[in-house]
Amino acid sequence: MCCNIPFPLIRVHPVCMLERAWPRHAAKLEEIEKLSHGTPWSLNGFLNEMANRARGSRVWLSVAKDRKDLTGYICFRLLPDEIYILNLTVAQRYRRMGIGRFMLTAALRYGLRQGIRRAVLDVGDINQPAIRLYEGLGFRFVVGSMMKGQVVMVLDF
C-alpha cells in the first residue's frame, strides 16, 4: 500500500457516520451543493443517482452525518479496475474537521474490498483545499482532463 495514511487508522470519524443517501436527504444535498460548487448538481441529479442505485447501478451516493446534521456527501462509480470519484463535498461549517478525508478513505476502502486498487478523480486546477486533501492521501497528477480548468489525479493503493 503506497498511501501516506494507512486506511485502517481512519476507519471512523469521531462524530460522523457514513450512510447511504435516500430521497429524504436530497433537499439538503442540493442546498450544500449550491453553496459549494460553481456548476452544482441539481436536485434531480441527486434523485436520479439514488433511483439508478436502486436499479442496480454501480454509482454509490453516501452522506456523512453527525448527531443532528448532514455534514457532507460523496458519490463514486465502481468501474472494473478503478473507483472514480464523482463528487466529494463537505458543508461549509463542517470543513477542516477531517470529514472530507473520512468520506474519501471510506470510499477507497470500499473499493479495496471489491479488489479495486486505483482511484481517479477530476479536480479544479485552482481548488487548493481539494488538491491538498488528495495529495495528502497520495494522489498524483496525471496528464489530460476532458474538462477545461480541471486536472486528473490518480491514486494506486
Ligand SMILES: CC(C)(COP(=O)(O)OP(=O)(O)OC[C@H]1O[C@@H](n2cnc3c(N)ncnc32)[C@H](O)[C@@H]1OP(=O)(O)O)[C@@H](O)C(=O)NCCC(=O)NCCS
Ligand atoms: C475539498 C473538501 C471536500 C475538503 O473537505 P474537508 O472536510 O474540509 O477536508 P478535511 O478536513 O478532511 O481536510 C483534510 C486535509 O485536506 C487539506 N485541506 C482541506 N481543506 C483545506 C484548506 N481550506 N486549505 C488547505 N488545505 C486544506 C489539509 O491537508 C487537510 O488536512 P489537515 O486539516 O490535517 O491539515 C471541502 O473543502 C469542500 O467540500 N470543498 C467544496 C467542494 C469541493 O471542492 N469538492 C472537491 C471537488 S474535486
